[in-house]
Amino acid sequence: MTGSDATGVTDAERExxxxxxxxxxxxIGASVPDExxxxxxxxxxxxxIVxxxxxxxxPPAMERKVASTREALRAERERRVERLETDPIDRETAETLAEAVIGIDRALNALSTIRHPSFADEHHADRLDGHERWLAFVDQVR
Structure with missing residues (x-):
């Protein structure tokens, strides 16, 4: 597949x-698009995101907005990837679409980590919970 469609992007470039x-x-290294x-x-x-x-x-209202924003971004990503896969486009448009998809992916990553504790924080909290349960058990046995 090394052909070129009518507007210039080759199949190899598209792939x-x-x-x-x-x-x-x-x-990695990509920034969240401003808009x-x-x-x-x-x-x-x-x-x-800020x-x-x-x-x-x-709060629950903001969580709903985060979830709906994620959903809309996923749908927009799919539309842009489909356009990149199938539309007759020129090289510049194809490159712009690819960069936009990468920006959307970066935004999705940022949204998925909002207010989620790090692994170390989760591990520490789990250990504290375990110690508290153990101490409560020891108190009951006494």
């Missing part, structure tokens, strides 16, 4: 871009 956007390490257009509406993504990270605990 390379698709491989890049599907690579797990593609988001993403979803269904014609601009979403101020960078500010939203606001979510400011609070100690995400």
């Amino acid at each position: 390379a871009l698709l491989d890049r956007v599907n690579d797990q390490s593609a988001t 993403v257009e979803i269904d014609g509406t601009a979403v101020d993504l960078s500010t939203f 606001e979510c990270r400011k609070v100690d605990a995400i």
